[in-house]
Amino acid sequence: MTPLDDIDRKLVMALARDARQPASILGKRLGLSQPATWRRIRRLEEAGVLSGRRLRLDAAKLGFGVTVFLGIKLATKGRVSLEDFERAVSGIPEVQTVEHVLGLYDYRLRVVARDLPDFERVLRRRIMTLPGAGEVEANVLLSEERLAGPL
Template identity: 75%
Template sequence: MTEIDDTDRALLRAMQEDATRSSAALAALVGLSQPVAWRRIRRLEDAGVIAGRRLDLDLDALGFGVTVFLGVKLATKGRVALPDFERALGAIPEIQTVEHVLGLYDYRLRVVARDLADFERLLRRRIMTLPGVGEVEANVLLSEERRPGPL
């Protein structure tokens, strides 16, 4: 495990707030020189602490007005290889996240669609036809009050 000190934590918090900040801007925020900040960020990336940077898109503005969480229970665990099932899910772009979970369902999926009719087509034609799919439970997102923030 990589040693993380208070300065590293301050850099990570600043990057979580705005991942587009330059190393010079981050350095100024935490009281470092730009080269030192850059080296620390690079060390955190190399150690895997920073796994990547992402762009947060407004799904409504892009025409995806429905988000559904699906609980998927595999019908035949022994006959379907989990990596094959996960790879098949990865081929469906509307599936935003795939989480292998412990509990009532084997997988939890976050799926976006243009509207409920679009979601129904996606569910019937793409998701339910995947090998090994047994039970599926859908929960439609009504609103999202809290977004993930800094740790």
């Protein structure tokens, strides 16, 4: 674990809110010069604390009106490798996240679709045909009250 001081924590939180902020603005807020701010950002990137900058897209405005969380149990553990399943499911563009979890299901997926018939097509033609896919439970997202933020 990389030791972080209070300024590092404030910098990480500020970047988590908006990674587009210029180092000069961040530095002013934190009481640092622009070069000192850049050095801290670079050090946090090299330590792996910061990894990339993401753009948050509005799925509904892009035509994806349905989000579904799927719990998937592998039907044939041992006969199909986890890597084969993960590689295959990662190739489906509608699948936004793939999480290997401990519990009732082996995997949790976040899937977007244009509407429910489109989701049914993705489920039947792509997800249910994955190597080792067994039992599936779907939960349709009704609303998202809080977006992911800093830890």
